[in-house]
Amino acid sequence: MSLRSSITIVASPRPRVGKTLLARLLANFHLQQDRSVAAFDLNAGERTLAQFLPEKTTVATIRDINGQMALFDRLVADEDTTKVIDLGHDSFELFFSVTHQIGFVEEARRRSVAVAILFIVTPDHTSIEAYRSLRARFARAALAPVHNEILGPAQHRDKYPLVGGGPGLVRLPVLAPGLRRYIETPPFSFAESNMAAANIPLAAHIELQRWLRRIYLEFRELDLRILLADLQASIRLNS
Amino acid sequence: MARPAVILVGADKGGVGKTTVARTLIDYFGAHQTPTRAFDTEWPRGTLKRFHPDLTEVVDVTSVSDQMKIFDTLGSAEAKVTVIDVRAGLLSSTLQALTDIGFLESAKKGQITFAVFHILGPSIASLEEIAETARVMGDANYFLVKNFINNTTFFEWDPATYNSYFKRIKGAEEITIPKLNEMAYEQVEVASVPFVSFVGNKGAKGEAANYSFVLRGYVRHWLGNVWGEFDRVKLVDLVAPKMESNVRQVAG
Numbered sequence: 001m002s003l004r005s006s007i008t009i010v011a012s013p014r015p016r017v018g019k020t021l022l023a024r025l026l027a028n029f030h031l032q033q034d035r036s037v038a039a040f041d042l043n044a045g046e047r048t049l050a051q052f053l054p055e056k057t058t059v060a061t062i063r064d065i066n067g068q069m070a071l072f073d074r075l076v077a078d079e080d081t082t083k084v085i086d087l088g089h090d091s092f093e094l095f096f097s098v099t100h101q102i103g104f105v106e107e108a109r110r111r112s113v114a115v116a117i118l119f120i121v122t123p124d125h126t127s128i129e130a131y132r133s134l135r136a137r138f139a140r141a142a143l144a145p146v147h148n149e150i151l152g153p154a155q156h157r158d159k160y161p162l163v164g165g166g167p168g169l170v171r172l173p174v175l176a177p178g179l180r181r182y183i184e185t186p187p188f189s190f191a192e193s194n195m196a197a198a199n200i201p202l203a204a205h206i207e208l209q210r211w212l213r214r215i216y217l218e219f220r221e222l223d224l225r226i227l228l229a230d231l232q233a234s235i236r237l238n239s
Numbered sequence: 240m241a242r243p244a245v246i247l248v249g250a251d252k253g254g255v256g257k258t259t260v261a262r263t264l265i266d267y268f269g270a271h272q273t274p275t276r277a278f279d280t281e282w283p284r285g286t287l288k289r290f291h292p293d294l295t296e297v298v299d300v301t302s303v304s305d306q307m308k309i310f311d312t313l314g315s316a317e318a319k320v321t322v323i324d325v326r327a328g329l330l331s332s333t334l335q336a337l338t339d340i341g342f343l344e345s346a347k348k349g350q351i352t353f354a355v356f357h358i359l360g361p362s363i364a365s366l367e368e369i370a371e372t373a374r375v376m377g378d379a380n381y382f383l384v385k386n387f388i389n390n391t392t393f394f395e396w397d398p399a400t401y402n403s404y405f406k407r408i409k410g411a412e413e414i415t416i417p418k419l420n421e422m423a424y425e426q427v428e429v430a431s432v433p434f435v436s437f438v439g440n441k442g443a444k445g446e447a448a449n450y451s452f453v454l455r456g457y458v459r460h461w462l463g464n465v466w467g468e469f470d471r472v473k474l475v476d477l478v479a480p481k482m483e484s485n486v487r488q489v490a491g
Binding site for chain 2: 072
């Protein structure tokens with residue numbers, strides 16, 4: 001079986017851990033690979049992702065059944081579009097509960113679409129438990145812990161065991177001081193054309209590119225690991 | 240040949256989800272490859288027939304000729320299981336009629352497997368109905384179904400009162416039908432297809448349909464839970480013990 005595209009959910013039950021930034025980077029990574037991309041902003045009222053990626057982002061809610069239908073029915077349709085979900089912390093529980101109940105991951109797999117969960121790790125008990133629960137509930141999704149290095153050293157890494165045969169840890173390196181103000185003012189875009197056009201000093205531009213390259217390398221490895229896991233799974237099925 | 244099984248699905252009140260339970264039963268037996276036929280006593284309308292037109296016949300259970308149609312054919316019909324959706328308020332009188340024609344006697348002798356699914360409504364009148372049916376039932380397989388599909392609030396009942404009625408029927412078992420999302424329920428109604436067809440995204444004639452994936456997911460999850468309840472009370476063993484043992488043999 002070959003994968004047609006992927007759906008990546010950027011998640012954490014904690015606020016302000018860098019979910020939206022990671023979702024932006026991921027969407028831009030896929031765009032840079034010439035993939036058709038759709039992003040979904042599930043943050044109550046904030047719309048940060050929508051400000052940075054206005055043409056690609058749908059603001060969604062899953063509070064009621066109509067919202068759930070609008071979101072999930074679109075996620076399973078159009079298999080050739082790569083999808084990125086910025087899942088707000090206050091929708092975390094409900095989102096995964098619905099996902100589990102309706103058999104979303106299985107349906108996506110049936111349509112040759114990989115589902116990945118990028119889980120930003122933090123040392124608190126809630127997150128550790130949430131990660132453990134996702135591991136138990138979504139055996140067919142690729143669950144990858146993400147270490148956002150701006151949150152400090154990850155001494156709690158052992159609390160987030162990697163899934164056997166699944167993706168490894170994804171690192172989100174710290175951006176050099178002084179550069180954050182560029183990327184955090186909408187409508188900044190990580191697209192090369194935008195960065196060249198924006199009034200960013202050359203040194204800063206180079207530093208940003210270096211940072212992006214490191215992240216994209218992580219994403220590329222993640223992609224490969226998901227492909228590899230899928231290949232291994234299909235070999236096991238055929239033998 | 241396995242002996243025929245008759246399942247009465249009834250309630251003393253309308254609107255407690257009797258037909259819904261009958262539909263899940265028909266789907267359940269279908270999934271277990273047990274040939275099933277159904278009688279809908281909501282004569283002349285027939286809600287059940289709308290969902291399962293091929294195996295449902297609408298009858299007037301109070302008329303002798305229709306009683307013959309149902310009970311005289313038990314041995315000869317291809318279907319091993321007969322599900323009868325008894326119209327609201329007719330449960331007691333139907334059971335009485337079954338006593339009169341000697342049907343309950345045959346059930347007692349073990350010539351026929353007989354089970355009753357009594358769907359409970361939210362009011363105390365339902366409980367009095369239990370007492371009344373208990374009198375007629377003897378030791379048939381009796382299932383008290385708490386139907387939460389539309390989120391009826393049962394537990395306004397006093398548990399002591401409930402238990403005192405519940406204990407009047409020997410070996411009665413409780414079945415809980417969980418809540419199903421309203422819109423999912425409505426869309427199956429609109430589609431007028433069996434639950435399994437809705438889950439499989441199929442229309443009434445097996446053609447491809449275009450139901451919402453989310454709603455199909457909710458129905459699949461819900462139906463799985465309902466069937467889990469039927470599994471728990473060993474419903475397949477009850478209606479088709481022979482077939483089940485064959486399956487076990489094949490499975491080694």
